[in-house]
Amino acid sequence: MNILFLGDIVGEPGRRCAREILDELLVELRPDLVIANAENATRGKGLSRKSAEELYDAGIEILTMGNHTWDQRQIFEFIDDDRRIVRPLNYPERTPGRGFTICRVQQVDVLIVNVMGRTFLSQLNCPFDALDEVLAAHPQIRHVIVDVHAETTSEKLAIGWAFAGRVSAVIGTHTHVPTADARVLPGGTAYITDVGMVGPRDGILGMRRDPVIERMRTHLPSRFEVADGPRQFCAVSIELGDDGRARSITPIYRELA
Amino acid sequence: MNILFLGDIVGEPGRRCAREILDELLVELRPDLVIANAENATRGKGLSRKSAEELYDAGIEILTMGNHTWDQRQIFEFIDDDRRIVRPLNYPERTPGRGFTICRVQQVDVLIVNVMGRTFLSQLNCPFDALDEVLAAHPQIRHVIVDVHAETTSEKLAIGWAFAGRVSAVIGTHTHVPTADARVLPGGTAYITDVGMVGPRDGILGMRRDPVIERMRTHLPSRFEVADGPRQFCAVSIELGDDGRARSITPIYRELA
Amino acid sequence: MNILFLGDIVGEPGRRCAREILDELLVELRPDLVIANAENATRGKGLSRKSAEELYDAGIEILTMGNHTWDQRQIFEFIDDDRRIVRPLNYPERTPGRGFTICRVQQVDVLIVNVMGRTFLSQLNCPFDALDEVLAAHPQIRHVIVDVHAETTSEKLAIGWAFAGRVSAVIGTHTHVPTADARVLPGGTAYITDVGMVGPRDGILGMRRDPVIERMRTHLPSRFEVADGPRQFCAVSIELGDDGRARSITPIYRELA
């Protein structure tokens, strides 16, 4: 089974870039499942219904989220009903939406989970325990893809190694910069610290540079907006065996003018 | 001018790996200057005199530091006298050691600066202002290498872009995971968000995995130790023109059993 | 000289409470100078021109600020021209407004400074160094009131003790809860870790309770609003000698239905 996982899609430039690149890539790679992190899809913060539809139209089947999950209030209207959206699993019980979803791919159940790290990011329940639980509840599923949305390399690596051999892939998101450490960990777990971003290449995390730099230097308020200009597409292609073990993980990097 | 920059060297495995790989690489690349981040060189925390000597013997000429600068108390005995060691520039005035150093390479003065980010890392003075000042004080120097030691991708990118066209290179360190975003920014500034690490490949940031995972899961004390096993070598090779502008930046990744 | 210092005034209930209590208190205590922290004066966040005028009308002469200084954008229109407003001194150079002000009280110059702590709060320059500098620049002034706006008790106590004997008073703000540790430190420096708040007594830091509790429990967005109901008035009365040394510091706590 071939799975394509796209990093955080940022704003309209990111959505458009995803669609344009996927037009080619779906033909080239013929992935069996396409997943993308969509926490920044709408104006860089959150996910509107319209943005979600655009991403589905582009060929993405599952959308994972992160610390920006609730930034577009509209999401409360559809997250409960849309089984294709996966928000962090380790939010408190009774949080709207779902922390994992199961989809049928080529006669096989694939579990897609999203967990959020806590270091410098959120005050949530333990992501390790949350993953343990969801795995224990689905012992028959062998194809498990984890989006670990976290700030630090140490927390992502710790989750990767702690679940090596128990899940098919641990894919990092959130920092918007792709790392060069994609590998298959012992036991058959595809791992990368961060997939990177689909969005404006010459911004700062996809946002216009000047307001970001100004705020850092002056500590005065500034309005952040999605940048324009050339766009980058960051994804990984993961190949899983019938036993759910990863055989390979391959970073994909493309640019659009 | 060709500059080789090695990421955070972790412990004895990292030091030995640096020496072994440099043995080949110095012949292959014939760099004019070799710089390395050495904040983790001694048992993963700080820099002893003996470790520094080992790194100099291996062919490294300048050692930059970071948040672990003072972890080996011995450093106070030699940091003031050793002009090859550069600790973060934005420490308070009167901090031992120096925040930049100038070395003569092929009849050209090269300024090497180390700044530390503040987000989630340190309560120091503004790294942007500190860099502005050091550049203003050395208007005649056109070859400037900045080691930006920071936690977040946003702060590193902000410093990279803010100084694009004003320095030769902005090289990120600290996260120990190499990023796949090396490029020459407009104006001729070589940039990478993180060079990565020289040290044990299968640890977490170079440290043994189990104590790190256990502490994250249990919040109980655990003793961190440098890992063993295969090692990785992460560096970048930067080519500068006579005008100080970067022509290229090339990541180098090697492994040793 | 008698100085009255009011803690963070929160929203319209706080402004009204300040006015009503001051009506009595100005008669009772006949203070020579009235200072208040106004960072939350307008809807709990920032300071509008109208709120500032209200506070001046109530008898407050100097307004100090904090991390909410810029929350009302309107402040950029008047902060440069209004010498009665003091924002944190350790903001970067060229920040609008002023970090200290001098006012003439009973033929004596009184210096009022506002500094912001860094622990868990802001990435500013060193508050100790900033204070050192402002004191060095005004060696002739012996009446110095410092509003230290900080999160942790340790940082406030450290500043209090570091400047004991060098300033007339170090008065903590920001946590909105009055501490019971008012005392005159050796050398004649009036100190309190936090003055407390002027605002709704039964909210959380002056804001309606339910949205605060809900956000903490659910991590979902919620709209914070200034609470209503009974109000509390927290201030300290400080008595200074002609030499600028504090003779006493007395907490004042009143309630209004």
Place this chain on the structure above:
Amino acid sequence: MNILFLGDIVGEPGRRCAREILDELLVELRPDLVIANAENATRGKGLSRKSAEELYDAGIEILTMGNHTWDQRQIFEFIDDDRRIVRPLNYPERTPGRGFTICRVQQVDVLIVNVMGRTFLSQLNCPFDALDEVLAAHPQIRHVIVDVHAETTSEKLAIGWAFAGRVSAVIGTHTHVPTADARVLPGGTAYITDVGMVGPRDGILGMRRDPVIERMRTHLPSRFEVADGPRQFCAVSIELGDDGRARSITPIYRELA
């Protein structure tokens, strides 16, 4: 029922001060139960067996803890067996020790719970949920004392108000500075944001001042030690009715030369 609750006891000076003041106070107040926070009892960090014995000898019956629970490794030898020690409840499952204890006071069961806040302090499970659970598991107990060990006033107030009417008392610890906001919340819950400290009065949180100030100013390592000199004793006396509701909470502050 009369309960005496002492704030964080710091080091040998704090332990001695507790004993000396309790000698008088036990006679004066005749409390039915004496509780103290002991996370700093041994050299300012953690709790050794010997320190615990000293505190029991002084008349303290229950010891609560906090972020320094594990600082003395010896505690692992006795925390499981000593039912008088209560470490934060919201540590992960399988953490040594217990997060609450029940003791029989005048034919009545009293539940003592310790929870830790998360803001700026720890990455634990939700303290609200943990409290909900422990209350649900003991519906028959009406006398419940909660030590909320947290950094921010907002988190302590939120827990206080969220459990007002459901527990007998919510008593804050950790900041080592007593607050002046003791009151009985609606529903009969005694509340104070922080009890304060039992320990050296003229240190910073009970530690020698100079190393603390120096580290804050220089960011160089410094060794923290418990201070000497005059000591302060901070406690609250809480009076509960037979229905478990608080009738009063009275701060107690004493000093020893």
